[in-house]
Amino acid sequence: MIVVFGSLNMDLVMTVPALPGPGETVLTRSYATKPGGKGANQAVAAARAGASVAMVGTVGTDGFGDRLAENLQRNAVDVRCLRRGGEPTGIAYICVDSAAENFIAVASGANLETAAADLPDDLLAEGGTLLMQMEVPADQIWAALRRARAAGMRTVLNVAPAAPVPADALRALDVLIVNEHEARSVAGDLGIDGGGPEYLARRLAAEAGLICVVTLGAAGAIAAEGDMLWKVAPLRVRPVDTTGAGDAFVGALTAALDRGRGLPEALRRASVGAGLACLALGAQESLPEAADIDRRLADVPEPSRI
Template structure:
C-alpha cells in the first residue's frame, strides 16, 4: 500500500501558441479544468499502475473541492483522508504551448493545511510505501518521512519543487527522486559540480539510499549500492509535458510497492512518463498499467553502467 500526504489542485489549462514573455499577454480560444497537484497526480499514476493508494490532504469548501475529490477517487485512489479546509481548493494556472512546454503558477490554498499528523500510525509500517513531495508545507513532508522511517515504512521523496534537504531527512529516505536542478539543490552543489551521476554519487555517499535522477527527453539514471542504471526515453509526439514527472514518480513507486526491483521499476516509470505526454492534463493523462505494458517493449531495458 502507498500512502501519500500531498497536494491536490484544480488545474486550469490554457493551450497557447507561445508562452508569454514577461509583461506579454497572449490569447487562446478556451481553457480546460482538470485535476492536478503533485501529490494527487502521483497518487493517480500509482493507482492506475496497479498499486493500492491512500491519499491524505485538504480541499476547500468550494465548487472545485468535490470535483477534484471525485476525480481522484475515479482514478482508483482511496480519499477518506481528504479533509475540508476553510481555505480555497488549490488552483494551478498552466499555459501549454504548441510544443507541449508549459508555465505554471500555483495558489496553494487548502494544501497549506495538510500535515503529517493526518497520517495514522497504523498505516505506517513494513509493507507500506510513504511517498512525499514539496507542494504541502515542506516541514510537514519531512515530518511524515521521519515518522515513516521510525516505523520502518519504505520512504520516498520527490524533491519537487526544489528545496534544501536536511541531512536527517536524507538519512531517513530509501529513495530520492529528483530532476537535475533538484539534485543539485539537494546536494548543495554549484553549476560546475558535475553531471547527474556525480550529483547522485554525492547524495548517496555514506548512506543506504537509492537516487533516481530524471533527465527529461534523455531518460533517467538510478544509483543504488554502487550500481548505476540508465534508461532512455520512449519516443512520443508530446502534447503536454505537465504530468510527466509525476507519472514517472507514481509509476516508479507503484512498481516498487508491488515488489518489482529498481531496474524494472525504472523502465516502467520511463514508459509511463512518456505516455503521459501524449495527452493534455496531469491526472487525466496518466496511463493505466495495461497501457504501460502494451508499450513497454518499445523501450530497451535499463543499461548497467557499473
C-alpha cells in the same frame, strides 16, 4: 500500500501559440479545468499503474475540492484521510505552447493546511510506502517522514518543486527522485558542487545511503544504488503536453517498487509511463493504466549499467 502525503490542485489549462514573456499578454480561445497537484497526480499515477493507494491531503469546502475528491475515488484512491480546510482549494495556472512546453504558477491554498497529524497510525504499516513531494509545508513532510521511518515503511521523496532538504531527512529516505536542477539544489545543500547528473546521483546515493533517481527529460533517467548506476532510455513519442510526465514517472516507479519489482524494472516501467503521459492534455487525464504500460514496455530497452 502506497500512502501519498501531498498536494491537490485544480489545474486551469490554456493552450497558447507561445508562452508569455515578462509583461506580455497572450490571447487564446478557451481554457479547461483539470484535476492536478503533484500529490494527487502521483497518487492517480500509482493507482493506475496497479498499486493500492491512499491520499492524505487538504482541499477547500468548494466545488474544486468536491471534484478533486470525486476524481480520486474514480481512480480507486482511498480518500478517507482527505481533509477539508479553511482555505480555498489550491489551483495551478498552466499555459502549454505548440511545442508542448509549459508555464505553471501555483496558488497553494488549502494545501498549506496539510499536517502530519492527518496521517493516521493505521496507514503507517511496515512494508508499505510513504510517497511525498514538496507542495505542502516542509516541516510537516519531515514529521510524516519520521513517523513512516519509525513504522518501517519505505520512504520516497520527489523534491519537486526544488526546496531545501535537511541532511537528517535525506538519511531517513529510501528513494530520492529529482530532476537535474533539483539534484544540483539538494547536492549543494550538502556541500556537493559541480558535476553532471551521473556524478550527483552517485554522490547523493552514497552520502545519504539511498537510491537516487535523476530524471533527464527526453534523455530518460539514471539511478544510483550502492555502487551500481543504471540508465534507462525514454519512450519515443511525439508530445502533446509534458505537464504530467514527471508525476507519471514517480507514480509508476513507486508502484513498481511497492509491488516488489527490482529497481531496473521499476525504472523501465516509469520511463514508459512518463512517455505515455505526454500524449494527452492535462496532468491526470493523461496518466496511463498498467495495461498501457505493459503494451509499450518492449519499446524501451532494459536499463543498462553505466
